[in-house]
Amino acid sequence: MPRVKSKEELEGLRSEILAERDPNKHYITLCSGTACRATGSDNVAAAIVDELKKQDLTEEVGFRRTGCHGFCERGPIIVIHPEGICYLSVTPEDVSEILSTTVKGKEIIDRLLYTDSGTGERIVYERDIPFYKYQNRLVFGDNLRIDPTNIEDYIALGGYQALAKVLHEMTPEEVLEEVKRANLRGRGGGGFPAGRKWETTRNAPGEPKYVIVNCDEGDPGAYMDRSIMEGNPHRVLEGLTIGAYAIGADQGFVYVRQEYPLAVKNLAIALEQAKEYGFLGDDVLGSGFKFDVKVHRGAGAFVSGESSALMNAIEGKVGEPRPKYIHTSESGIWDKPSNLNNVETWAIVPLIVEKGADWFNSIGTEGSKGTKIFSLVGTVNNTGLVEVPMGMTLRDIIYKIGGGIPGGREFKGVQTGGPSGGIIPEEYLDSPVDFDELTKLGSMMGSGGMIVIDEDTCIVDLARYFVDFLCDESCGKCVPCREGLRRMREILEDIVAGRGKDGDIEQLGEIAKVMKNASLCALGTTAANPALSTIRYFRAEYEAHIKEKRCPALVCKDLISYYIEPEKCIACLRCLKDCPEDAIEGEKRKIHVIDQSNCIKCGICYDVCPPKVGAVAKISGRPVPPPVPEAERLIERGKERK
Amino acid sequence: MVEIDLKRVDELIEGYRGEEGVLIQLLLDIQSEFNWIPREVIARISERMRIPKSQIYRIASFYKAMSLNPVGRHILQVCLGTACQVRGAPKILDRVEENLKIKEGATTSDMRFSLRRVNCLGCCAMGPVVVVDGDYHGKITPALVEEILEKYE
Numbered sequence: 034m035p036r037v038k039s040k041e042e043l044e045g046l047r048s049e050i051l052a053e054r055d056p057n058k059h060y061i062t063l064c065s066g067t068a069c070r071a072t073g074s075d076n077v078a079a080a081i082v083d084e085l086k087k088q089d090l091t092e093e094v095g096f097r098r099t100g101c102h103g104f105c106e107r108g109p110i111i112v113i114h115p116e117g118i119c120y121l122s123v124t125p126e127d128v129s130e131i132l133s134t135t136v137k138g139k140e141i142i143d144r145l146l147y148t149d150s151g152t153g154e155r156i157v158y159e160r161d162i163p164f165y166k167y168q169n170r171l172v173f174g175d176n177l178r179i180d181p182t183n184i185e186d187y188i189a190l191g192g193y194q195a196l197a198k199v200l201h202e203m204t205p206e207e208v209l210e211e212v213k214r215a216n217l218r219g220r221g222g223g224g225f226p227a228g229r230k231w232e233t234t235r236n237a238p239g240e241p242k243y244v245i246v247n248c249d250e251g252d253p254g255a256y257m258d259r260s261i262m263e264g265n266p267h268r269v270l271e272g273l274t275i276g277a278y279a280i281g282a283d284q285g286f287v288y289v290r291q292e293y294p295l296a297v298k299n300l301a302i303a304l305e306q307a308k309e310y311g312f313l314g315d316d317v318l319g320s321g322f323k324f325d326v327k328v329h330r331g332a333g334a335f336v337s338g339e340s341s342a343l344m345n346a347i348e349g350k351v352g353e354p355r356p357k358y359i360h361t362s363e364s365g366i367w368d369k370p371s372n373l374n375n376v377e378t379w380a381i382v383p384l385i386v387e388k389g390a391d392w393f394n395s396i397g398t399e400g401s402k403g404t405k406i407f408s409l410v411g412t413v414n415n416t417g418l419v420e421v422p423m424g425m426t427l428r429d430i431i432y433k434i435g436g437g438i439p440g441g442r443e444f445k446g447v448q449t450g451g452p453s454g455g456i457i458p459e460e461y462l463d464s465p466v467d468f469d470e471l472t473k474l475g476s477m478m479g480s481g482g483m484i485v486i487d488e489d490t491c492i493v494d495l496a497r498y499f500v501d502f503l504c505d506e507s508c509g510k511c512v513p514c515r516e517g518l519r520r521m522r523e524i525l526e527d528i529v530a531g532r533g534k535d536g537d538i539e540q541l542g543e544i545a546k547v548m549k550n551a552s553l554c555a556l557g558t559t560a561a562n563p564a565l566s567t568i569r570y571f572r573a574e575y576e577a578h579i580k581e582k583r584c585p586a587l588v589c590k591d592l593i594s595y596y597i598e599p600e601k602c603i604a605c606l607r608c609l610k611d612c613p614e615d616a617i618e619g620e621k622r623k624i625h626v627i628d629q630s631n632c633i634k635c636g637i638c639y640d641v642c643p644p645k646v647g648a649v650a651k652i653s654g655r656p657v658p659p660p661v662p663e664a665e666r667l668i669e670r671g672k673e674r675k
Numbered sequence: 676m677v678e679i680d681l682k683r684v685d686e687l688i689e690g691y692r693g694e695e696g697v698l699i700q701l702l703l704d705i706q707s708e709f710n711w712i713p714r715e716v717i718a719r720i721s722e723r724m725r726i727p728k729s730q731i732y733r734i735a736s737f738y739k740a741m742s743l744n745p746v747g748r749h750i751l752q753v754c755l756g757t758a759c760q761v762r763g764a765p766k767i768l769d770r771v772e773e774n775l776k777i778k779e780g781a782t783t784s785d786m787r788f789s790l791r792r793v794n795c796l797g798c799c800a801m802g803p804v805v806v807v808d809g810d811y812h813g814k815i816t817p818a819l820v821e822e823i824l825e826k827y828e
Contacts (some may be wrong), residue, residue: 253756333739349696
């Protein structure tokens, strides 16, 4: 492939690619993101290749393995184009039938369709499924259409045209101005205006300058950056190159977590192809602009996602933060001006160039423009990645797109902003979601994790979980963060273990204040958020643990007991057989009893007791009733319960 | 004890010749080659790259992806990301720990399993998730743990 040397050549290449592709030809896309691979996408892909040959369809039907579609709950997902017929949870065994019945026979296979859990209605087309219908997939949409390992798929959709426009028709100042005017705020957590950050680096003295993609995405429960990087790496590279031109950088870095092997792989392929086609290198698109990109794999440290820590890591040092009074945009990698944005932010840049700042400003709210990708996870029916305009309410995201809470359980809260975010209770479900609103509610946008929790989650235990996580991940360099987190963890561990005492809540508040004021980096200054936001909204639950030694959600091991209700037990032996400690006594037709002194509270008896029977109960805050007298334990024949 | 192939280490070092700031990348390569970072290898890197051993240990002990101890035949990861956490992952970890009689971070005395707790693998839709040697097991319940462990000898 000769290098593309001008805007016209790029347009010509695109026309050539499109001419070879018949828009009416059938093609099948199969989601091959990490989650779908985990549920068997590789086997489905092999079956498709195999069956296409067997049914003699290789000429007529195209096949493409795409990145993540977002609807991970129901993967692997197949979409048949151009119609857009969508089949969910596909297995290799379904493939032959899909080809013969739907592709050849034009008939729909009902069992593979999306079924609405409320109405029972089956939905044929991808665009009509509520999970997709209410989204606005500006950044994420192309993931469904392109094979990330084939640069031509990206070019066919207009890829690299924004870069060509920038290099051949705009000055760096004009690009910078456009991004500033678009009010693009960083999607990685802080929400700092990207244009202003770029400008600082551009104007800072010192050469060379660096641009960096942060794909460290350490927030548990968030995986949108990974999915973009896996599914559409060229878009990130295009955005980065545009930024480099505006800032005046000639070297870029992409920092990727090593936990994301597929992202590393697809990125490496994309880099090779971009160089080959002339979108990177000494003379990008024939413009004379020089730009290269290196990949740095992270080695598993949450704090290394912080910008100054990440830059230390790129230098090959331990990934610990530097003091914040020196801005990395002025003095970053090897003390040179370095501009860092996360994956999603870079991926938005080509769109702003292509469609203009005014268009971008027409989407979203006053202070937060454009769309945001959230990973909607936890106890929600439709788990997955959703991209919505800023300002959509939490309720719409969780209920309209997410399909609500499974199993008829009660919604309790939604955790946003990663471990340093907060939990928002039901009364604020109608709040619009944007940077400023979430901060007002005591949480934050973070990178876009949205973890739904229901009544079965203990808030205090969840706060303990986050503090424990941060305690592990704190680098230990500054005292307020290192010691503050440890003391907080001790207090929270005491509370969940039933050793809480009066004054604990106040003490947590005081530690939080010091950490917020005196920590070195954002990890420390925000680390108290999970505790503070839960105290703010769920104080009663803390008090139940401390004063009544009761866990209202029936989660905290030390505060609950398992008990078999004698009037419900059908003596089916199931719990008795599965109990790992042999702590359940009984026999056929003899009501089972848990020996409390041997019970380790693993909850297996509770899980295996048939739902119709529901004899195993969790008890908290009151003593376990005495076991049934021996004489009353026999269930007489004929009087067996249903 | 397995013989450490120091020639392979030299090759990996050679691959980064002339580049700056490569120590973390090199140690990651070593980790994936040997599954841990043996003492002899650290000595070799120190000697060849003229980096003090203390600096190498500092990095190898800071990052989660690097291990200074040999690992078992199977690496078992229990995800405790937030999504898995609220879907009951702590009970899964309890079950695994009780079954293998080790705590997370440790290796069984027969070198069969190394148990690790991880914070989000990004497969939140499948949670709770357990990964053994790269095989994902999703929507696990405590009662299923034993069955999964039995598959790996």
